[in-house]
Amino acid sequence: MLVLKKMKKVAVQRTAYVVFLITFGASNQFNNHMKRILTWMLAFAVVAGASAKTKAVKTQPQLAFDPTIGETRTLTMPDGQMVNYTAYEGMFFVTNVEDSTYQTINVYVPDGATQQTPILLRTYVGGYMAAPTQQPKAGDATGRALREGYVVAIPGSRGRNSTVVATKTDKKAGIKRGQTIYTGRAPAAILDLKAAIRYLRQFDDVMLGDAEKIITDGTSAGGAMSSLMGATGNNPAYEPLLRAMGAAQQRDDVFASVCYCPIIDLDHADMAYEWLYNGTDSRQQGDAAVLAVSNELKAQFPAYLASLNLHTPDGTLLTADNYLDYIKRELIRAAQIAKNAGADIPDSLGFTFSKEDMGGMPPINGGVRQGGGQMPPMMQRGGPGGGKPGDYIIDLDMPTYLNYVVSTQPLKTAPAFDTQGVAGGRASGENDEFGNKSGSKVNFTDYSAAKTGSVVSDDIRENVRLLNPMNFIGDGVTDVAPHWYIRHGARDRDTSFPVPINLALKLQNAGKDVNFLLAWNRPHSGDYALDELFDWINTIVTGK
Ligand code: DHB
Numbered sequence: 001m002l003v004l005k006k007m008k009k010v011a012v013q014r015t016a017y018v019v020f021l022i023t024f025g026a027s028n029q030f031n032n033h034m035k036r037i038l039t040w041m042l043a044f045a046v047v048a049g050a051s052a053k054t055k056a057v058k059t060q061p062q063l064a065f066d067p068t069i070g071e072t073r074t075l076t077m078p079d080g081q082m083v084n085y086t087a088y089e090g091m092f093f094v095t096n097v098e099d100s101t102y103q104t105i106n107v108y109v110p111d112g113a114t115q116q117t118p119i120l121l122r123t124y125v126g127g128y129m130a131a132p133t134q135q136p137k138a139g140d141a142t143g144r145a146l147r148e149g150y151v152v153a154i155p156g157s158r159g160r161n162s163t164v165v166a167t168k169t170d171k172k173a174g175i176k177r178g179q180t181i182y183t184g185r186a187p188a189a190i191l192d193l194k195a196a197i198r199y200l201r202q203f204d205d206v207m208l209g210d211a212e213k214i215i216t217d218g219t220s221a222g223g224a225m226s227s228l229m230g231a232t233g234n235n236p237a238y239e240p241l242l243r244a245m246g247a248a249q250q251r252d253d254v255f256a257s258v259c260y261c262p263i264i265d266l267d268h269a270d271m272a273y274e275w276l277y278n279g280t281d282s283r284q285q286g287d288a289a290v291l292a293v294s295n296e297l298k299a300q301f302p303a304y305l306a307s308l309n310l311h312t313p314d315g316t317l318l319t320a321d322n323y324l325d326y327i328k329r330e331l332i333r334a335a336q337i338a339k340n341a342g343a344d345i346p347d348s349l350g351f352t353f354s355k356e357d358m359g360g361m362p363p364i365n366g367g368v369r370q371g372g373g374q375m376p377p378m379m380q381r382g383g384p385g386g387g388k389p390g391d392y393i394i395d396l397d398m399p400t401y402l403n404y405v406v407s408t409q410p411l412k413t414a415p416a417f418d419t420q421g422v423a424g425g426r427a428s429g430e431n432d433e434f435g436n437k438s439g440s441k442v443n444f445t446d447y448s449a450a451k452t453g454s455v456v457s458d459d460i461r462e463n464v465r466l467l468n469p470m471n472f473i474g475d476g477v478t479d480v481a482p483h484w485y486i487r488h489g490a491r492d493r494d495t496s497f498p499v500p501i502n503l504a505l506k507l508q509n510a511g512k513d514v515n516f517l518l519a520w521n522r523p524h525s526g527d528y529a530l531d532e533l534f535d536w537i538n539t540i541v542t543g544k
Contacts, residue, residue: 061092063248065203070109075146077138083147085110088207089133093155093192093199095246099130099164099183102156105196106133109208110146118213118255118541119200120145121153121229123193125222128433130159130184140527141217141258148534151209155196157225158184160432163439173437181437187241187466190228194238195247197229202248213541214254216481219526220494221429223262224467227486227503230257231469233479238466253479256540258533259486260526263495264503266430267445267464268304270415275301275320276327276496279399282406283414289423294414297447305498308470310505318505324398327497330518331401332393334490338520345393350400354392405491409523412493418448433467434460469503474510483540484514485533489522513540 070086077083089106097103122142124131133156136142142152162184169177197214204211218226232238233253242252265272274297277283283294302320310318312326332351339345347353412419419425420443427441434444443449444464449456456464465471472478484507488500497518504516515536522528538544 061095061097063092063095063199063202063246065091065107065199065207067206067208075136075138075143077143077147081147083110083143085136085146087135089135091199093195093247096244098245099158099162102130102132102158102162102184103192103195104133105153105155105199106135107200107207107209108136108142108146108152108154110149110151112149113151113208115204115208115210116213117149117151117209118215118537119151119153119209119211120537121155121193121197121200121214121216121254123155123157123216123218123222123225123229125157125159125189125218125225126220128160128186128189128221128429130157130162131189131222132156141530141533144530144534148538150215150537151207153196153200153209153214155193155199157192157196158188160184160186160429160435175437180439182435182439183437185435185437186433186463187238189225190232190467191238191241191245191247193225193229194232194252195242195245197252197254198242198248198250201250201252212255215256215258215483215537215541216254217258217260217527218262219260220524221263223259223526224264224469226257227259227262227264227469228467229254230259230481230484231472231478231507232466233481235472235475235478251479254481256483256485256537257481258537259484259500259503260528261488261492261494261524262469262486262500262503265468265470265499266417267468268301268470269417269495269499270445270447271297271300271304272498272502273412273416273496274298274414276498277402277406277411277493280402280406280411282403282411287413287423290414293423293451297415300447301498305502308502308506310502311509312505313508323498327501327518328396328398330497330501331490332396334518334520335396336393337517339393343520349404350397351393352395352397353390354394355389405493408491409493415445415448416495418443418445420448421452422448434463470506473506473512480507480510480512482512484512484516485536486514486516487519487522487526487528489524490518490520492522492524494524 065088070088073085073087075083075085086109087106090104092103093105094103120141124134133154136146136152142154145152160182163180163182166175166177166179166181169175175181200214201211216226216229234251274294278294278298283291305318305320305323312318316322318326335345335351345351413423413425415422415425417428417430420427420431420441431441431443435441442460443452443454444456444460446456473480486500486504488497504514508514519529
C-alpha cells in the first residue's frame with residue numbers, strides 16, 4: 001500500500017515534470033535556471049522511486065501528434081501578402097528526452113495543404129551550436145515555403161554548447177550527479193534531426209504534408225546538417241543511437257537537400273583549405289609557423305582527392321593538376337550568370353573579357369554553358385545579334401581572384417578547423433564539437449593530433465565519420481536523397497571551394513540530380529535567391 005502510494009507520488013511528480021516540459025519546454029523562453037530546478041525535481045523523483053524499491057515507472061513523453069490542437073496564425077510577407085497557416089509546436093521527437101529545450105519540433109501547415117504537400121524541413125543550426133525550434137520567418141525560406149503552400153517543419157537540435165545537469169552518476173562515462181553535461185557533442189545534432197524526420201513519418205497519416213517529400217534546408221553547419229540528412233538516410237550506423245534516444249522506428253531518408261555553404265568533410269577540410277589558399281599573399285607573407293603548417297597540409301590534398309576518384313560532368317578525372325582550372329570554370333560560369341542578369345563584374349578581380357564582336361556566338365572558352373542560366377537577349381537564337389566586346393568572360397587569373405576573396409574577409413589560420421594546439425592555434429568550434437560530455441575540446445584529425453602529441457581515439461574517429469556526408473554517398477547501403485541544391489558563395493572563405501565541389505561531384509557521380517553553383521559575390525550566408533530556389537523545388541516536386 002505504502003509502496004503503491006510512493007509509486008503514485010513518483011508518477012505524479014514525473015508526470016508534472018513532463019507536463020511542465022511539454023508546456024514550457026516548447027517555448028524559447030524556457031530558461032536554463034528553470035531547467036536545472038526541474039532536472040533536480042526529476043532527480044529527486046528518481047531517487048525517491050529507487051528508495052521505495054519500485055519498478056521504473058514509465059513516464060517518458062510518448063511520441064504524439066494531435067491534429068486538433070493547432071493554432072491558426074498569419075504571417076505577413078515583405079510585400080504585404082498575408083499567409084494563413086496552422087501552428088503545431090513543441091512536440092518531442094524522442095521519448096528519452098535528454099534536453100527538453102532542443103529535442104522538439106514545430107510544424108506549420110498553410111491553408112490549402114493536403115496529404116500530398118511537400119514539407120520543407122529547415123534547421124537553424126549554426127556554428128555547430130544547439131538550435132532551438134523557431135517559428136517561420138517572412139524573410140527566409142520558411143516564410144517563402146508557407147507562401148508557396150508547402151508545409152514547414154522546424155526541429156530543434158542539441159549542439160556543442162547545450163548542457164544539462166546530470167541527474168545520476170555514470171561511472172562508466174565518468175559523470176557525477178550534479179555535474180554539467182554537454183548533451184550535444186557529435187553526432188547529437190544529426191541524430192536529433194534524423195529523429196525529427198522519423199517523427200514526421202510516424203505521424204504522416206494524421207498530419208498534413210507528405211513525409212515522402214521532405215526537403216531539408218540549412219546554412220553552414222546547418223548546411224552540413226542538411227547534407228547529412230540527405231546523405232545518411234537509413235544508414236545502419238545511426239540506428240542503435242537513434243533507438244537509444246527513443247526515436248520513432250521509421251525510415252529517415254529524405255527527398256531532397258538544400259545545402260548553403262555546408263561546412264563538411266571536417267577530416268579533410270584543413271588540407272583542402274591550404275591547397276587552395278597557400279599561395280595567397282596572406283599565407284605567404286603571414287606567420288612563418290602557420291605557413292609551415294599550410295605547406296604540410298597542402299601537400300596532403302592531392303592524395304585525398306585521388307582517393308575520391310571524382311569525375312567532372314564531362315567525364316574528366318579530377319586531379320590536383322586540373323582542379324584549379326575546374327574551379328576557375330565554375331567561377332566564370334557563376335560570374336557570367338550574374339553578368340547576364342546585369343551585375344557589374346570588375347576586371348580588377350582577375351577577369352578577362354571578350355574583345356571582339358562575336359557575331360552572336362559565345363566564345364569557345366567563355367559564356368554560359370548549357371544549363372548555366374539565361375543568355376543575354378542579344379545572344380539568344382533569333383535575337384538582335386551582338387556578342388559585343390566585353391559581353392563574355394573568357395578567363396580568370398586565379399591568384400588574383402583568391403587574393404581578392406581573402407581581401408573581403410581574412411583567412412582562417414592554418415589549420416582552419418582542427419586548430420587546437422597547432423601553430424599556436426586555440427580551440428575552434430569543431431574542437432568543441434568532437435569533445436565529450438564533460439565539455440572537452442579535442443583534436444579530430446590525424447595531422448593535428450600528431451602535432452599535439454595525441455592520437456584520434458576510435459570513438460572520436462567514429463563521430464567524425466558519422467558527421468561527414470562524403471562517407472555515405474554511393475556506399476550501396478545508404479538511401480541518399482535523389483535531389484540536391486548546393487550553393488557556396490563565390491567569396492565565401494569559411495571553407496574552401498573544393499569542399500562543396502567535391503560533395504556536388506560525388507553526388508553527381510553517384511547518379512544524383514545536383515544543382516550546384518558558386519553563387520556570385522556571396523559571402524558565407526544562406527537562404528538567398530529564393531525565387532531560384534523555389535523554382536527548383538517546384539521542378540523536383542512536380543517532376544516538370
Ligand atoms: C560555421 C562557420 C564556420 O566557419 C565553421 O568553421 C563552422 C560553422 C557556421 O557559420 O555555422
